[in-house]
């Protein structure tokens with residue numbers, strides 16, 4: 001444990017740390033209370049998925065409006081269900097970025113106002129750090145670790161030499177995995193959100209339509225999904241022009257196998273190259289059955305320790321924000337009341353100790 | 359009822375519906391602190407620190423507040439959400455009543471005060487909403503009477519409310535059509551019923567050319583049409599809010615919402631689909 005962490009524990013008199021966390025970066029309004037960065041006392045999520053289904057995707061202005069409607073109700077309910085009195089809270093954490101700026105702002109203003117009202121410190125938190133630290137909710141993370149972050153907005157391989165230190169070693173150069181899934185789903189005629197439909201169709205299909213694997217240049221941990229997506233759209237268009245029925249299952253399976261092979265291949269290579277002790281899968285696309293089973297099988301075969309949080313902590317939620325904020329708190333790093341929404345916030349710069357280095 | 363021995367009248371007022379960020383602390387109609395900053399879209403950054411400053415400079419413990427007054431728009435969607443989210447969280451966390459104030463009404467009062475007009479006045483607040491539109495409404499005001507009952511009041515005397523009577527609801531309208539509509543309303547009035555002045559307030563620069571045509575349209579003398587570039591001042595959010603709180607027109611914190619005046623474009627498109 002670092003000296004900063006020891007000092008922080010001294011400051012709190014060795015008592016438990018209770019963090020109330022707020023997450024509004026996209027279309028879920030979520031509030032959680034997390035004890036000692038590990039134990040979720042309550043994790044409430046007001047999902048807007050039904051609303052956005054009608055639009056075929058997330059409409060930022062609609063999302064922001066719904067956040068305003070329910071944010072204080074959720075905070076009130078979370079505190080009540082946590083069994084912790086507001087005065088007992090140690091700090092208020094909130095997603096500072098990345099995300100939709102208008103949506104982020106609702107959570108940030110609510111968190112600032114709550115921190116101010118209760119005279120508690122505020123911890124601006126990185127959304128992807130949250131996804132990664134969702135793994136801390138199911139067990140102690142072993143460092144050095146590699147995180148494979150796959151979600152609607154993100155596809156990243158993150159190397160963590162030690163607690164709270166993030167180095168992005170690979171990321172998508174175009175579409176995020178979740179984004180590619182949604183576009184492929186639309187072309188195959190599946191409703192929004194399409195990811196689960198593609199996953200299901202792929203797993204049910206008997207054969208796969210052959211599609212390319214995009215590895216990029218030798219040694220790269222980056223991803224590119226737009227070429228694969230275009231290949232799918234071409235196949236669909238060709239079938240349509242020929243008046244043939246689209247082989248949705250075969251295309252879904254071909255697409256999924258291509259995506260999964262590259263994700264798993266690069267994650268496993270990163271584990272070896274960096275001598276990491278644990279692979280952390282996180283983000284909403286961690287729900288994907290094809291990815292989960294292939295990654296689990298590969299890790300077993302290669303003797304790699306794999307951690308996958310339960311679904312409720314893979315999709316956007318505030319408990320994961322509380323878990324990540326706890327790391328900052330233990331290193332004595334808090335925010336001031338001037339924070340704002342950071343749609344393009346850097347994960348590496350959010351690393352512990354970074355503010356002192358700069 | 360431990361609150362009984364504390365001042366029951368101290369109010370925090372907020373508005374971020376336009377380019378200006380307004381924060382004020384009032385007590386019994388007296389302005390203890392006020393700032394109206396053109397923060398250039400940095401409301402989310404500066405609002406809480408400014409509230410902190412307002413309370414400390416006015417010697418107010420946040421736990422001694424009696425209520426919150428907040429401008430709920432209409433105006434910039436994101437801007438309105440900043441003050442409304444802040445106000446509803448403060449109101450919920452500090453267990454305070456909150457008053458939802460029309461940002462346009464506060465802006466109309468601010469502009470009328472700045473204009474120093476004496477006489478019956480129609481006030482049309484404007485907040486630009488692009489594509490020739492504005493968030494707007496129509497109010498009638500008469501200048502405050504000189505108050506003879508308390509002639510010896512100190513300079514910190516309570517502000518006299520201009521009596522603003524609302525003639526239309528807040529709405530988003532095409533300024534050209536709106537101007538023509540008001541001109542028609544004016545023409546229907548007999549000469550003795552007509553207001554002495556027609557005052558456009560707020561973001562008048564962008565719409566000056568359009569609204570000034572009202573003189574000709576309604577057959578009014580040019581000098582009866584006035585423009586007052588202004589924003590919704592914190593003290594007017596506070597004064598209007600205080601009246602609402604006093605008359606029991608407060609809103610439960612969770613129920614406080616912006617007045618957008620229209621559904622989102624995405625929802626409108628969806629409704630238009632057959």
Ligand SMILES: [Zn+2]
Pocket residue numbers: 127131151283284315316
């Ligand atoms: Zn996410």
